[in-house]
Amino acid sequence: MMIHWMIEGGIGHLKLNQPPSNTMTMDFFREMRDLVNKIKYAPGLKAIIIHGHGRHFSSGADINELLDNVDEQAMLENHRLFAQMEQFKIPVISAIRGVCIGSAFELALFSHFRICSEDAVLGLPESNFNLMPGIGGIQRVARLAGSAKAIEITLRGNTFPAEDALKMGLVDVVVPKGEVLPLALIFARELPENIDIEYRAFYLHKYIKPLNA
Amino acid sequence: MSQIDFATFEILNEVGIITLDLPPGNYLPIPGFIPLKIFKQWIGSDHLKGLIIRGRGKNFSAGGNLEQLFKESGPPDTMQCLMNEGIELLNCIQNLEIPVISVISGVCFGGGLEIALASHIRVASENALLAFPEVSHNLMPGMGGTVRLPGVIGWSYAVNMILGGDIINAKAGKEMGLIDYIVPKDQPFTFALNLMQKMTRDRPLKVIKSIMKSLKNARTLSPEAAMAEETKLFCKLAADEAERRKTEEA
Numbered sequence: 001m002m003i004h005w006m007i008e009g010g011i012g013h014l015k016l017n018q019p020p021s022n023t024m025t026m027d028f029f030r031e032m033r034d035l036v037n038k039i040k041y042a043p044g045l046k047a048i049i050i051h052g053h054g055r056h057f058s059s060g061a062d063i064n065e066l067l068d069n070v071d072e073q074a075m076l077e078n079h080r081l082f083a084q085m086e087q088f089k090i091p092v093i094s095a096i097r098g099v100c101i102g103s104a105f106e107l108a109l110f111s112h113f114r115i116c117s118e119d120a121v122l123g124l125p126e127s128n129f130n131l132m133p134g135i136g137g138i139q140r141v142a143r144l145a146g147s148a149k150a151i152e153i154t155l156r157g158n159t160f161p162a163e164d165a166l167k168m169g170l171v172d173v174v175v176p177k178g179e180v181l182p183l184a185l186i187f188a189r190e191l192p193e194n195i196d197i198e199y200r201a202f203y204l205h206k207y208i209k210p211l212n213a
Numbered sequence: 214m215s216q217i218d219f220a221t222f223e224i225l226n227e228v229g230i231i232t233l234d235l236p237p238g239n240y241l242p243i244p245g246f247i248p249l250k251i252f253k254q255w256i257g258s259d260h261l262k263g264l265i266i267r268g269r270g271k272n273f274s275a276g277g278n279l280e281q282l283f284k285e286s287g288p289p290d291t292m293q294c295l296m297n298e299g300i301e302l303l304n305c306i307q308n309l310e311i312p313v314i315s316v317i318s319g320v321c322f323g324g325g326l327e328i329a330l331a332s333h334i335r336v337a338s339e340n341a342l343l344a345f346p347e348v349s350h351n352l353m354p355g356m357g358g359t360v361r362l363p364g365v366i367g368w369s370y371a372v373n374m375i376l377g378g379d380i381i382n383a384k385a386g387k388e389m390g391l392i393d394y395i396v397p398k399d400q401p402f403t404f405a406l407n408l409m410q411k412m413t414r415d416r417p418l419k420v421i422k423s424i425m426k427s428l429k430n431a432r433t434l435s436p437e438a439a440m441a442e443e444t445k446l447f448c449k450l451a452a453d454e455a456e457r458r459k460t461e462e463a
Binding site: 066067068070071072075076079080083127129130131132133134136138139142146147148149150151152154155156 | 454
């Protein structure tokens with residue numbers, strides 16, 4: 001299984017499960033599609049935490065596999081899948097440790113909140129391969145950090161440390177790596193069970209920032 | 214180098230550079246400070262990967278020359294016509310599918326700020342001053358500023374600047390998101406050129422255009438349509454890259 005899904009105390013743990021780099025293959029997206037459909041109808045689910053198995057969140061798509069199978073319809077479905085998660089009424093929290101780049105960073109950007117370890121490395125490096133972020137990353141970065149930053153980081157394709165991501169507003173909290181998952185769990189319990197992404201700033205200032213202080 | 218009365222255009226390493234050229238204030242004699250036809254010629258030349266707009270000398274631009282504008286405008290229809298030329302030019306700048314950086318030194322008022330707002334990235338020198346002073350002449354920003362400014366800094370700050378005519382320094386501009394970078398006062402152009410090179414030098418034009426187009430779509434299309442369009446742009450690049458790799462192997 002490319003994804004490990006477990007519900008514990010009403011909180012769903014979605015673990016990217018292809019260590020060491022938890023690559024997001026076509027199989028991953030197929031599993032993700034089934035899972036999102038299942039989650040939509042899961043009773044009693046209060047929040048979702050997305051994280052990676054082992055040291056890293058994920059290094060994103062398998063670029064060779066992707067280039068061998070360019071399929072616009074499948075890509076659009078992946079895109080819609082992420083957008084569906086963004087519209088979930090329960091909080092979706094990405095707990096980011098280690099590497100989180102490309103489609104993996106896009107997945108995290110579609111979550112409602114991002115908790116990040118100090119040693120995390122983030123970025124959208126697609127342009128280095130003559131590509132562009134293809135699953136809404138550009139739009140999400142523009143919304144969180146402004147379109148100037150979106151142009152800069154997607155065109156440069158450079159990776160950056162957690163501290164820079166925090167300054168740009170691309171992640172919400174930065175903590176030592178051992179504290180990422182425990183903190184995500186606290187947020188998952190504290191956040192209201194019914195949220196609306198439109199009011200992200202409100203939840204951020206009412207729940208996330210004070211708890212981290 | 215190409216020149217009209219109020220501006221010059223040159224190309225440096227695939228980057229176009231427009232210099233507002235009526236120092237010291239670089240006033241804009243008319244709203245459409247570069248005729249659209251000439252602007253399109255400039256931008257269409259070679260394969261530009263980016264555009265930088267700056268002012269000659271110490272200031273970016275003090276904006277429209279109001280006395281001249283009042284003198285020449287005549288009846289409301291003529292004024293509307295003149296304004297439309299400016300609006301069309303700024304829309305054209307904002308919609309370019311290559312990054313546009315404004316290099317803001319010294320004064321950036323009124324029409325000058327309108328130009329900066331139509332750009333994608335704003336680099337300011339530490340002594341930059343930004344304002345929409347129109348209100349003190351019983352006027353208002355007329356080239357899209359009232360639409361673009363709230364989109365960049367939010368309603369609350371925008372109301373203060375447009376209705377209050379407040380002059381904002383670079384530091385305050387950075388805090389409210391109006392300025393992206395502050396640099397020492399003799400370096401903003403070098404900084405902007407360097408940033409542009411880092412963004413575009415190693416990138417094929419099609420990658421630059423696809424990314425810029427995707428951002429523009431977010432502004433002009435519905436979320437669903439923008440999503441479909443982005444996927445299409447991505448798949449085109451991916452198909453090209455797959456093809457390129459095959460050819461390389463062969």
